[in-house]
Amino acid sequence: xxxxxxxxxxxxxxxxxxxxxxxxxxxxxxxxxxxxxxxxxxxxxxxxxxxxxxxxxxxxxxxxxxxxxxxxxxxxxxxxxxxxxxxxxxxxxxxxxxxxxxxxxxxxxxxxxxxxxxxxxxxxxxxxxxxxxxxxxxxxxxxxxxxxxxxxxxxxxxxxxxxxxxxxxxxxxxxxxxxxxxxxxxxxxxxxxxxxxxxxxxxxxxxxxxxxxxxxxxxxxxxxxxxxxxxxxxxxxxxxxxxxxxxxxxxxxxxxxxxxxxxxxxxxxxxxxxxxxxxxxxxxxxxxxxxxxxxxxxxxxxxxxxxxxxxxxxxxxxxxxxxxxxxxxxxxxxxxxxxxxxxxxxxxxxxxxxxxxxxxxxxxxxxxxxxxxxxxxxxxxxxxxxxxxxxxxxxxxxxxxxxxxxxxxxxxxxxxxxx
Numbered sequence: 132x133x134x135x136x137x138x139x140x141x142x143x144x145x146x147x148x149x150x151x152x153x154x155x156x157x158x159x160x161x162x163x164x165x166x167x168x169x170x171x172x173x174x175x176x177x178x179x180x181x182x183x184x185x186x187x188x189x190x191x192x193x194x195x196x197x198x199x200x201x202x203x204x205x206x207x208x209x210x211x212x213x214x215x216x217x218x219x220x221x222x223x224x225x226x227x228x229x230x231x232x233x234x235x236x237x238x239x240x241x242x243x244x245x246x247x248x249x250x251x252x253x254x255x256x257x258x259x260x261x262x263x264x265x266x267x268x269x270x271x272x273x274x275x276x277x278x279x280x281x282x283x284x285x286x287x288x289x290x291x292x293x294x295x296x297x298x299x300x301x302x303x304x305x306x307x308x309x310x311x312x313x314x315x316x317x318x319x320x321x322x323x324x325x326x327x328x329x330x331x332x333x334x335x336x337x338x339x340x341x342x343x344x345x346x347x348x349x350x351x352x353x354x355x356x357x358x359x360x361x362x363x364x365x366x367x368x369x370x371x372x373x374x375x376x377x378x379x380x381x382x383x384x385x386x387x388x389x390x391x392x393x394x395x396x397x398x399x400x401x402x403x404x405x406x407x408x409x410x411x412x413x414x415x416x417x418x419x420x421x422x423x424x425x426x427x428x429x430x431x432x433x434x435x436x437x438x439x440x441x442x443x444x445x446x447x448x449x450x451x452x453x454x455x456x457x458x459x460x461x462x463x464x465x466x467x468x469x470x471x472x473x474x475x476x477x478x479x480x481x482x483x484x485x486x487x488x489x490x491x492x493x494x495x496x497x498x499x500x501x502x503x504x505x506x507x508x509x510x511x512x513x514x515x516x517x518x519x520x521x522x523x524x525x526x527x528x529x530x531x532x533x534x535x536x537x538x539x540x541x542x543x544x545x546x547x548x549x550x
Contacts, residue, residue: 137450138213141472148478149205155529156198162526163187163194171523173540174513182517189265189520196261200253207249208471211242212451220245221453221464230456235298235463236291242467243286251279262373265520270372281334293319301442301462309439313432320428328388338365338390346401350389353405357502359412362388370394375519378407380415387415398518403511406503413498419491438469481532488535496546505546512543 167187170178210216224241228234258275262268296315300308323331332338341347341364350364361380369376369392376395380387389408396404414420441447442465448455451468455461499508516523516539523539530538537545 132444132446132450134446134449137446141450141475142213144475145205145208148475149201152201152478153198155526155532156194159526159529160191160194162529163190163522163524166524171540173543174523177513178517178523182520183523185265186516186520186522187524190522190525192261192264196257203253207246208475211471212453212468215452217242217451217464217467218453230460232295232298234460236294238463239294239467240291243290247283267374267520268372269370269374274371278335285331285334297466298462301465306439309435310432313428313435316431316435317428320424328390336371337368339368340364341366341391343396343401346396346404349401349405350408353409353502354412357409357412357416359415360387364388365390366393366396367391368393370397376515378404378411380411394518395515398514399511402504402507403514406499406505406508407511407515409499409503410495410508413495414491417491417494417498419495434469434473438465441465441469485531485534489537492536492542493545496542500546509543509546512539 164187167184170180170183174183220241221238224237225234228237255275258268258270259272293315297312300312300315302308304311341350347364354361365388367390374394376392376398378389378391378395380389389411391404395407399407442462445455447468448461448464451472453464453468455464496508499505515521521539525534525538527538536542
């Protein structure tokens with residue numbers, strides 16, 4: 132393939148992806164606004180019109196913000212690639228480092244820092260303007276800055292050694308470097324599943340043992356019925372950052388723990404909390420988590436194999452606005468270009484992931500309905516939809532592409548029908 136052909140293919144996919152996403156977003160906005168004036172009949176006695184309209188306005192605002200962010204990110208992508216931004220950055224880092232491993236790690240670090248700085252205004256707007264406008268932001272400026280600094284430190288401590296190992300394998304391990312890198316990456320991901328709950332997550336949030344004896348007894352009874360062993364039940368201070376509520380389990384093997392947002396416990400009753408947790412446990416008992424991990428590992432193997440081929444092709448670099456180095460220090464650039472280009476070519480596959488995820492959600496709901504009263508889960512879902520300002524009337528096609536969960540009405544119909 133020539134570099135001109137690859138450039139044309141890249142631009143064609145980028146334009147097509149932008150057009151599709153804008154079309155889907157516009158459909159979503161029109162559909163939500165068209166149904167803003169009335170609560171769907173099945174929710175009319177449960178959700179006030181004001182809450183329904185707030186959810187519609189919140190959805191529209193988020194979608195509009197997402198479309199603007201999409202345009203900005205596309206412009207940044209073109210700037211980094213076809214307009215020569217990465218080539219300029221490569222030259223600047225090379226002049227400072229003189230090449231070698233220092234250059235390659237420096238290039239990735241510089242790219243990550245610049246990308247983070249470009250994203251920062253959007254993160255600030257999302258948190259302190261968009262979320263605050265609808266009453267969801269609970270984060271202070273100090274906590275926002277603290278989170279940024281902690282994320283940077285964690286990324287450096289964890290990410291830089293992983294980058295060094297990957298680049299070393301790319302340079303020294305021969306034609307099958309991508310397989311050895313996959314083994315390292317897989318081991319790293321499994322290690323993070325064990326370490327994240329007890330080492331990383333507590334850097335950002337406070338986790339305290341669940342104190343409500345009655346609720347604890349109810350939950351322990353549920354876990355005994357479904358055969359789930361946990362290292363503990365914890366409450367997370369999610370209200371420090373947001374009014375949104377959730378519950379989840381994290382960890383792997385013997386390190387599994389169940390975590391409730393304090394906002395969730397404040398809103399739901401014991402039976403509703405039990406039903407929500409039963410849904411989450413359903414994902415585990417039905418091996419959804421394991422299946423997703425296996426799929427993730429399989430995809431990563433395929434993508435690394437593809438990168439192993441692409442990094443040897445001159446047209447891959449020149450087609451994306453970069454002149455590969457004659458000295459061969461191109462591995463870091465190959466990683467960056469691959470990370471930038473891959474989403475452009477894979478977005479059309481998004482519905483496949485959404486279909487699988489929604490199937491898992493239906494199955495987890497059915498699991499919860501077998502072990503708790505389905506009405507309790509329905510009641511909890513209605514409250515969560517209201518509290519999180521989740522629209523009850525998403526555009527079906529937009530939902531098919533983006534939503535990992537089924538629409539509220541469909542999900543509740545399935546629950547009440549005993550499916």
